[in-house]
Amino acid sequence: MTTPLIEARGLVKRYGTTDALRGASLRLLPGEVLAVTGPSGSGKSTLLHCMAGIVRPDEGEVRYGAERLDQAGENRRSTLRRTDFGVVFQFGQLVGELTALDNVALPLLLAGTSRAAAHKSAGTWLERFGVLGQAGLRPGEMSGGQGQRVALARAMVTAPKAVFADEPTGALDSLAGEQVMTALVHAARESGTSVLLVTHDAQIAAYADREATVRDGVVETEDEPAAEVTR
Amino acid sequence: MSTGNVLLGLLAAGPGHGYDLKRRHDERFPEARPLAYGQVYTSLQRLVRDGLAEVDATESDGGPERTTYRLTERGSLTLRTWLGEPVPPAPVSAANEIFAKVTAIIASGFGDPAAFLRLQRAAHLARMRELTAVKTVAGAPLSAVLSADYALTHLDADLRWMDNAAQRLGALAEEVTSA
Numbered sequence: 001m002t003t004p005l006i007e008a009r010g011l012v013k014r015y016g017t018t019d020a021l022r023g024a025s026l027r028l029l030p031g032e033v034l035a036v037t038g039p040s041g042s043g044k045s046t047l048l049h050c051m052a053g054i055v056r057p058d059e060g061e062v063r064y065g066a067e068r069l070d071q072a073g074e075n076r077r078s079t080l081r082r083t084d085f086g087v088v089f090q091f092g093q094l095v096g097e098l099t100a101l102d103n104v105a106l107p108l109l110l111a112g113t114s115r116a117a118a119h120k121s122a123g124t125w126l127e128r129f130g131v132l133g134q135a136g137l138r139p140g141e142m143s144g145g146q147g148q149r150v151a152l153a154r155a156m157v158t159a160p161k162a163v164f165a166d167e168p169t170g171a172l173d174s175l176a177g178e179q180v181m182t183a184l185v186h187a188a189r190e191s192g193t194s195v196l197l198v199t200h201d202a203q204i205a206a207y208a209d210r211e212a213t214v215r216d217g218v219v220e221t222e223d224e225p226a227a228e229v230t231r
Numbered sequence: 232m233s234t235g236n237v238l239l240g241l242l243a244a245g246p247g248h249g250y251d252l253k254r255r256h257d258e259r260f261p262e263a264r265p266l267a268y269g270q271v272y273t274s275l276q277r278l279v280r281d282g283l284a285e286v287d288a289t290e291s292d293g294g295p296e297r298t299t300y301r302l303t304e305r306g307s308l309t310l311r312t313w314l315g316e317p318v319p320p321a322p323v324s325a326a327n328e329i330f331a332k333v334t335a336i337i338a339s340g341f342g343d344p345a346a347f348l349r350l351q352r353a354a355h356l357a358r359m360r361e362l363t364a365v366k367t368v369a370g371a372p373l374s375a376v377l378s379a380d381y382a383l384t385h386l387d388a389d390l391r392w393m394d395n396a397a398q399r400l401g402a403l404a405e406e407v408t409s410a
Contacts, residue, residue: 039394058385178367182367185367186367200389201387202355202356202359202369202386202387202390203359203363203384203387205356205359206356206359206360206362206363206383207360207363207367208360209357209360211353213349213352220349221352221353224352
């Protein structure tokens, strides 16, 4: 069996008196696109947050290689989110004052890359997502779909091992959503990046290689991995 | 949708012989079932009989004879009428095999309806993945994209229905077993 890139086991997460997760387990394999689906309130976003090291579970383990993300401190987890993981939410959360180019270059600049090299790389990723023409625009000057493609370029610019996308098309109409998903899946396959895609929309889940369904804080079903994930 | 109406639509683009029309159709709707040549031929005869199409020319180019057909005034009017009418909304509830199986599983006790719905979801999503691959391949013609979208949205509607049904299996079981 393929060694997972990230493995969650028996995650429990409580918010106040609500149990968002009640023993959820999931494996994200290297290079796969995995859709996590379920009704709203099922715990699928909390599962993503735990596996991306955004929050720590109250119980259970999150293994990333030899590391335990559930035990890692905030500094280490935040470094990982800049270097090894990319994150995209429903609303891209781009920096409003910066141009698309500067937004995408930002993670590289934070990691100490020179300005020229960061901009060059950012331009390449904007082009791959079909938004190079918007390089000089600020988020408020772009359409929702363009903004999400810029957010994806920013998530991919550090060549992460995994991208975590939480309802990345949730605020888009279906054609814009289609462009965002096609761009994401093509880019991930080309670079061998794993994608954990949280969505309530089966048509978006159909872009993934397999599906895990979440209900009441547990993973109810998880498709078997394909014998060989084709790239 | 009758083959006759389809042929009237194809003839509206200009006269053609049977094989031409079949080719036009199959190229335009690559995801649809190809028109059977025999069906095209008999439908053309019927259109001629009803005065909706007529023989345009008979050519032989040294090979076998080929008859070219064209639309008549009446055929054009029939086509116009057909294109102006809405397609009857399909009576899907009558032909819902998924619902029939769920009910029969409950009534017979042969299996678990929730497990069946999970199995059905996996089958639907597998098909949706195939269709998504068809429409996202680089350079896919719009006709293929739109055909795939049509199937995808219908499968998605099934899935939404299945989600609703899955949440109400308890109440359904009471209704089925008390009847």
